[in-house]
Amino acid sequence: MNIVNKLTIRHLKENKRRTLVTILGIIISVAMVTAVATLATSFMDVAQRNQIADYGEWHVRYNDVNQEQLEAIKEDEETKSVILSNDVGFAQFEESKNKHRPYFFVKAFNKEGFKQLPIKVVDGRLPKSTDEVVISKGINSIDGVTYDIGDQITMEVGERYTLDGSGPIDENLSLIREEGKSVEILKNTQQKTYTVVGEIEPPKWKDPFIPGYIVINYLDENLIGTNHTLDASVAVNKVNQSIYDYTTSFAQENKIQSVLYHTDLLAFYGVSNDEGLKKTMVLLTAIIIGVIIAGSVALIYNAFAISISERARHLGMLSSVGTTKKQKRNSVLFEGLIVGLISIPIGIIFGVIGIGITLSSTNSIFLEVFDIEEKLNLIVTPLSILIACGISIITIFISAYLPARKASKISAIDAIRQTQDVKLSGKKVKTSKLVRKLFGIQAEIGLKNLKRNKRRYQVTIFSLVISIVLFLTVSFFTDNMQKSIELKMQTLNDYDIQVGTIVENSDLLTSVSTLEDVTNYNIVKSFSLNTWIDEDKVPADSKQQYFDINDDGKRLYHVNVQALDEASFQNYAQSVNADVERFADATKPAAILIDTFNYKDREAKKIIESTSILAEPGMKIDLINKDFETEEETFVNSIEIASVAENYSIGNATSGYGSFVIIVPESLMEQLVPVDYKREVFADLFLSSSDPMKTQVEIEEFGETDITIDNKTGQRLNTERVVLLMEVFSYGFTILITAISVANIFNTISTSIALRKREFAMLKSIGMTPKEFNKMINYESIFYAIKSLLYGLPISIAIMYFIHRAIANTIIYKFTLPWVDIIIVIITIFMIVGAAMLYSSSKVKKENIIDALKMENI
Template sequence: MNIITKTATSNLKRNKSRNILIGIAILLTTLLLTIVPTVVFDAIDMEFVAVNKAYPTFHAMFRNVDEKSAEEMQKDERITKVGLREDPAYMVCSNPDVNISMVYCDANAAKLNRLKLKEGDLPEKADEIVVSRHLLKAMGLEGEIGDRITVPFQAVEDGGLGMEQVKEFTITGFSKDSKATIEKGIYSAMVSKAFTEEIIPEGAHKYRVYFRIAGPERMTTDAIEAQIKEIGEEYKLNATDIVDNGEYLNANYVDPAMYSGMAGLMVIIVLAGIITIYSIYYVSMMNKVQEYGKLRAIGATKRQIRKLVFREGFAVALIAIPIGLALGSLASILIVHGMLDTSTGVSNSLAKYMREAVESSEVALIKPWILLLAAVVSLAAVYLSLVRPMQVASKISAIEAIRYQGQGSKKKKAKERKGYQELNTRKLTMSNLGRNKSRTVITIVTLGITGIFFMVVATVLSCMTPESMTTQDIRGDVSISIDFESGNQMHPERELYKIQQNNPLSEELKEQILAIDGVKEIEVQTTAQAAIQEVLEEGKPMETFPTGIEDGALEELKKYVVEGSLDDAKLKDGKGIILNSNGFLLSQSGKGFNIGDKVHLDIKDGEDSVSREFEIVAITKHAPYSLAGYDISLPSSALQELCKNNLTDRYNIMAEKGKAASVTKAVEALVENQEFLDIDTYQELYKQAETQIGFMMYGCYGLLFVFGLIGILNLVNTMINSVYVRRRELGMLQAIGLSGKQTVNMLQLEGLFYTAGTLVLSLGLGSLLGYLAFLWAREEGIMSIRTYHYPAGPAIILVVVVLLVQLLITYLVNLNFKKSSLIERIRFAE
């Protein structure tokens, strides 16, 4: 062992407290660099394995494809494995909550959709069928393979359903129903091509075409999606009829957005680590320059000084990094298993395959390349943090190094030092802070960056709430709405305008609900069934459902208006309407509408029809559907005045605090025998929303916790070094009359200065950047973020934690300071 290594080893032992602090900083950075990519890529790998086991393997699907186009697609060299599907009919079930489609799939479509029978064979003849046992039960039928069953059905006719027909089928096989299928009552029976040709006239077939892009191996998901869109447009398909299999594409091809996003996250973590470690080394090691100056004085070369600084720093890193990698790996495994145990962030169908992938070691939870990357980046951060101290210690002369106080090595013109006629603790504090401005600025900026990042993430998380997702679909605690069905020729009585002729949402029912103990208020929404002449769908005016909004809800809607005004007189006069930019008319139909444009609606009023011209007076953006409707809205009174029938479509029931559960039970009992009424509860939808955003909250708060530890560590380092390197100076001040109380006061003022600077940056710039992050998330529609919520709770926690840490550090440092005598303090030298 040479003299440089011996000296570095000796320094490690002598400066334990400082090196422990630096080691913890390196450990936390390594921990973060290990956990984040490991958990993210584990989740991605598990989901991709699950997707490839559970999801269909087609790249895209075209809907509403006519026979001629379908034949051309099967010959198109740009696409392969083209499969056809058609839904020619629907079974007639006595239970209105059960939906049973009769589906034809050719061999390619069956393979691309992973259609596998539980037993038996696919149908070939017109009177053959594949069913599930739950389907038979729902239809009130019984049978085994080879048995004959009689099935009532309605054929699809011109976008609607025709009159009831009855046909006898032979069961050729049984399919398996998922848990979700059974719960929702949505089943499918498989029929043959011969059956479709029997009930659908030639030239009237509408297919779903499944296919894979030819030669996708070296293509990105963006390139595949672009080609899918291009092909669909060539066949003159509407944008809404071009559907890519996004989950499968992302699982099997390079997604630039995903990897660029991960790269951005890693850069943030790396920068945070480098800045934190650099700050700790900068603050603590610049006071070691005097020691290195003594070594220069006794003959050490510049190269030897650089080696000494380098070896001492890397010795700490070589101890801390392996510990960080080990703890990061353990934490990652625990987090991933926690995600799987709660199925957080994934659908139940995928969770099963994800668990199997982990249990069978199909997905490796610990990835060597991530550990190597984390180690290399941590070492690089340590090296970059040592560059400045190595330069300072090696470039200046021995005398300058001994006298060095951290101001830099550049010679500057001497300035007259300004003193004070009277001294107090505030002036002494400011003098110390101003004596090394670069250290003060770097400390505040470094702490501030951590706080800014904390506030940005906390802002996004505070806006990403289950409440905002739940209120997208429901207002109030309980919602009763008309359960209608459009286009069913067999059951025209289920049309909205038919139900409204004898509307079950009557004034009598409203009074009964208001009489329930705990009901505070009922908000009434109206809806009409209409057709808009300006937008065509299959050559006919598109069906739409304008929503009538009460005055209170209209007032609430004002904050979502981006063009026009809700105070326009035309709105109350029944001549103006509001468009929701998130609805079909503006976002998907391709039809452009602007303020002042005229639209013509044919509104169904029972058996009559009312035609009216309206002017668009306002356009809303990001408004929840439960408030603004899906496309068109106007005042409820104005909509109702156009029709003689009761247009009430929904009762939004607000319950008194603590009585939502009892109100829900009472309302359910009141409407349980009503055929055309459906009920939703806030609590049920809230739980669903909570599950959906759980994964995001889980990961982000974990990330914030580690970043918070790094920030606190930085503050600890700054305060300790600021006091300990001045022990001699403080001892001399006490020798000439500085009291213990004044010493504590001075230390507290210095800590409060760092704290104030940190909080100004964190709460000021952090809040501004957090708001910009909210605007971006709202524009992108991330997790139904719609309304800005300032993260008051996290902001208060940030302030309290920083203040408590600062006060605790001041107390502990002063306590330790008192242990040494005044003579020892004056003679102190690190």
């Protein structure tokens, strides 16, 4: 070890407090990176295990493969295991009392399928021969139906066709009905006799609303004929992004026509074939890592910059005895190496321990909230540790390199005379006369101090700016990811089941709403009208779509009118800040207009949020009933838009380009429904239930044919769970970033104030009173806060826009500034800076003037 490095180590030992602050800053930074990486791998692991537990371990499915193609799949070096399956077919279930599920559905698996798929046996065993089956538990729950182990079932198994001969119908499609009656028949039937050997839980890997109760048969590979085809679900050895290209190429080489991917499971490995989603994830990952590095650099860089300030005379003395620029630069880099070797292992340990404690303490809550059986385990992978080490090394190098370059340029004379930090000229410290006039001499002195100590002032401003940027970008990222998930899942409406019928049957919906498990409900009556809208009220992107345009240049809009009962309407009106009293006068019809909609662009593979009409309160629209066969128009009524809203949480606000939704109280319906229009008015019940599956069965048992039932339970719960997961992860990250930012601000300001003891002592020696000193400090705080906000807010807005553009590769919606967060940041910056300045200056006040004037460090 050379003499310069030995002196560096000695300097670190002599300045224990500063060295400890630097090490602590790096530990926090490394712990944060490690925590984020470990948390991500832990969540990915539990998501993978849960997906496998519910839907089985397979990654790609080759459909309709023959014996030759199957052999090629098995011999492929990437194949880990193969699940063979065969859709034997549907058979009539005469005893079924469920009009929507009149069939048995028989599906066969090989031994590997029984191992890899989550088939939970309740009673008995799994089939071992082709004449044995297990039945779904739901079959024996039907009144009057009991199949015991050992019983034989004889059935005619075939394919579903419609009465007009079209088919076969896809197994996953629900029963096709017209006017409340099934229009399906079974064709190509074969008689099968099976022995029941067990009963299983209804499998999650099969849609619970397919029209057949699950019956699982054994598939014997040895009995497969040459011309017989099967589905082969393959688990591969290595899951990576190349799986899509590789399997597509493999299918083409072996002339396999259809390939299906387990996209949900692959997504939890970070693998996707959606280019927009991949681009989004890459950009967001880069932004997150960039935010972490920026925050860490801000914290660590300040420590090294302050170190250079304290070591200025020391480095100057080294220069005077012949130390080269390279040696001085390497001295600072060596300091970074030493503190890094100490800090990185400790930071990794603390990061892993911290996340481990967090996961352990929240595991029970996690299992309950997400309703899964797989525990959230702490997963520490070599890759996550390498990522943490790599980011930390890069962070330390960047933080140390810039001060190292500056250190190498310090001349011996400047360092010994301590002139490198303070280079005065009248122009540089000149302040506006307005400052003294408005705030007094103390504010002017404070501002001159900042200009005189420009480097330290810039370091502090940099620290504050980074803190602002970190908080705003992370909170913006959190809010937008939650919104994007909600849009992508398309479950903004908070209900479990939708029951639809014509308005004459609305009494049935009232009966359904009284079922035991129904916890909340809304009945919405809806019908369609039209209106002509002025050209200037049509959004630019809507003008590119097809419209009927009349002689006055107006465009024809479709209007979806939805009527709520009085209580529900008042609650909704209050939720969107509409004046409820405005709707009380029936002689002046008024409505709430929904101007926002979202849809999936299948070509661009994006969820797009758009505006249907440029409406505003007070706007009047003339509702008409247009007969598109005769082109005859009948005026219905004029209605005023009392309020414009972006969301509708009660029912389905179906709109799009050239259409919008208006919400009215039920009392207004008589004025809006045209004569002889009753069959065109529909009623929908949107209900929440404590047991949605049971409630659906009870609705079906009403025996009504002219209704539709749509159970949204699974989709809505999945959305809520994903959003909650994002909240836990993102807000935890936000809190951590905020804590680091606050620590950074306090550290920077307190150290900066500590290095100005001599300066403050000089001001006190010429007569500055404690009150005047406090005023000077207060004004400096204000200058710091204002300057940091002037830089921090525009930079934050720019980064937020880039985040919005990154998400726009998958989901498109309006870019809006988070004004609440911005106001919080403005208030918080003033509070934190003021608190840090007061805390630091309170310590300086206790210093003896004579002792402080003798200090050599500025």
